[in-house]
Amino acid sequence: MSDLVGLCALCMHARPVTSGRGSTFWLCGLSATDARFPKYPRLPVVRCEGYRPRAEGEAGEDPAGAPPAGSPSP
Numbered sequence: 001m002s003d004l005v006g007l008c009a010l011c012m013h014a015r016p017v018t019s020g021r022g023s024t025f026w027l028c029g030l031s032a033t034d035a036r037f038p039k040y041p042r043l044p045v046v047r048c049e050g051y052r053p054r055a056e057g058e059a060g061e062d063p064a065g066a067p068p069a070g071s072p073s074p
Contacts, residue, residue, distance in 0.1 A: 006044030012054035 002009035005026060013029040030037040030050045037050055045051075 004044060006046050007048050007051045008041065008043065008045050010053055011048070011050075012052045013050055 008014040008026040008028070011028075014026050015029070016024050017027045018024050025040045026043065026045075028037045028039060028041055028050070031039040034050070037048075041048075
């Protein structure tokens with residue numbers, strides 16, 4: 001799947017969002033605070049100034065800083 005999504009699949013700022021109709025979009029958390037980043041970037045993303053690789057096993061972060069849905073709470 002990462003070939004179809006590009007950098008977002010590995011970025012700490014991005015998380016997948018599935019619509020009620022079953023489509024999956026990638027939400028960029030940086031878009032909440034920086035207008036240079038689109039909320040739902042056109043895929044595949046091959047270059048991005050905000051790209052930061054997530055730590056191994058780390059899930060994407062919600063723009064508000066909350067863990068993604070389904071993540072265990074601390």
